[in-house]
Amino acid sequence: MAVYTDVTEPQLAEFLDRYDLGSLSSYKGIAEGVENSNFLLRTTGGTYILTLYEKRVNRGDLPFFVGLMEHLAGRGLSCPLPVHDRDGNALGELSGRPAAIFTFLDGMWTRRPSPEHCRAVGVALARMHESARDFPLTRPNGLAPPDWRPLYESCAGRADEVEPGLSAEIEAELADFEANWPGHLPKGVIHADLFPDNVFFLAGELSGLIDFYFACNDLLAYDLAITLSAWCFEQDGSYNVTKGRALIAGYASVRPLDEAEYENLPMLCRGAAMRFMLTRLYDWLNVPDDSFVTKKDPREYLKKLRFHRGVREASEYGLEKAAVTKGMA
Ligand SMILES: Nc1ncnc2c1ncn2[C@@H]1O[C@H](COP(=O)(O)OP(=O)(O)O)[C@@H](O)[C@H]1O
Ligand SMILES: N[C@@H](CCOP(=O)(O)O)C(=O)O
Numbered sequence: 392m393a394v395y396t397d398v399t400e401p402q403l404a405e406f407l408d409r410y411d412l413g414s415l416s417s418y419k420g421i422a423e424g425v426e427n428s429n430f431l432l433r434t435t436g437g438t439y440i441l442t443l444y445e446k447r448v449n450r451g452d453l454p455f456f457v458g459l460m461e462h463l464a465g466r467g468l469s470c471p472l473p474v475h476d477r478d479g480n481a482l483g484e485l486s487g488r489p490a491a492i493f494t495f496l497d498g499m500w501t502r503r504p505s506p507e508h509c510r511a512v513g514v515a516l517a518r519m520h521e522s523a524r525d526f527p528l529t530r531p532n533g534l535a536p537p538d539w540r541p542l543y544e545s546c547a548g549r550a551d552e553v554e555p556g557l558s559a560e561i562e563a564e565l566a567d568f569e570a571n572w573p574g575h576l577p578k579g580v581i582h583a584d585l586f587p588d589n590v591f592f593l594a595g596e597l598s599g600l601i602d603f604y605f606a607c608n609d610l611l612a613y614d615l616a617i618t619l620s621a622w623c624f625e626q627d628g629s630y631n632v633t634k635g636r637a638l639i640a641g642y643a644s645v646r647p648l649d650e651a652e653y654e655n656l657p658m659l660c661r662g663a664a665m666r667f668m669l670t671r672l673y674d675w676l677n678v679p680d681d682s683f684v685t686k687k688d689p690r691e692y693l694k695k696l697r698f699h700r701g702v703r704e705a706s707e708y709g710l711e712k713a714a715v716t717k718g719m720a
Pocket of ligand 1: 421423425428429471495496589603
């Protein structure tokens with residue numbers, strides 16, 4: 392469920408008066424999504440997405456997110472383009488919430504990613520990284536390794552309610568991240584949440600990326616690790632090396648990794664799994680069951696964390712160093 396704020400027809404019609412989009416034909420809440428309220432908006436000028444930003448999104452970050460989408464779309468990456476009102480503003484206010492209108496992207500996200508999907512996602516992620524190189528705004532990652540311990544501590548020692556022994560396991564992992572995180576690797580603007588529900592396909596081809604609301608400046612290879620962890624595991628929790636190989640090869644075909652990035656992949660993947668396990672754990676323990684926020688199972692990411700902990704060398708993800716660092720994969 393992702394319509395947290397109601398919008399009345401007169402409110403929306405008044406909001407639309409500020410744009411050159413024609414008049415309101417219809418609008419309807421979109422159930423998918425977690426953080427914000429989204430509406431499918433039809434006007435006499437076309438079809439759009441209306442987003443109302445909810446409490447968990449910091450208003451001060453909105454110019455970064457909206458500016459990034461505009462920048463990437465301008466570089467030819469397929470992603471929602473913010474629509475400006477007649478005064479040039481991409482951000483307005485509707486029903487007491489910051490609000491923006493975006494172009495509609497055709498396509499659907501895939502529930503069953505294939506190796507071909509994974510390769511296309513790897514290519515798109517690397518293109519995003521390259522296209523954002525000259526984006527002038529910056530935003531620190533609010534969910535970087537130094538934030539993981541406070542997030543864990545805000546779960547008030549209740550991790551063992553999810554699985555006995557989990558608190559001690561998290562403690563040991565956090566100590567390792569604090570001592571060994573490879574913070575020196577190349578940085579840039581990362582998507583930071585490129586899960587299957589944020590990538591659209593149309594007729595088998597990748598048609599666009601959405602949901603840039605965790606985007607920030609951080610390690611580029613960490614974004615690859617997040618994406619690999621989200622796309623290359625099966626329902627039973629097993630790693631699919633064919634998908635992993637395809638995703639990494641797709642990425643490296645646009646942006647080859649450097650040796651240190653490649654060698655640190657197991658640590659980066661463990662970190663990616665920890666980050667999503669912790670945010671899910673926090674919601675699992677703290678968000679009331681009748682709340683609108685969709686809770687996701689932290690144990691899915693606990694399994695992935697354990698898999699990554701067992702990986703001794705990056706080649707176990709499917710590709711040898713020479714292939715990935717030379718971009719010849
Ligand atoms: N530009 C767009 N074009 C088409 N559909 C979109 C677009 N933006 C969002 N959506 C739809 O809205 C849903 C929720 O969007 P998303 O950005 O993932 O929300 P949240 O930030 O709340 O997770 C998506 O799954 C998709 O169905
Ligand atoms: N991808 C995250 C949750 C964030 O959801 P999104 O709809 O904003 O992508 C997770 O799976 O934990």
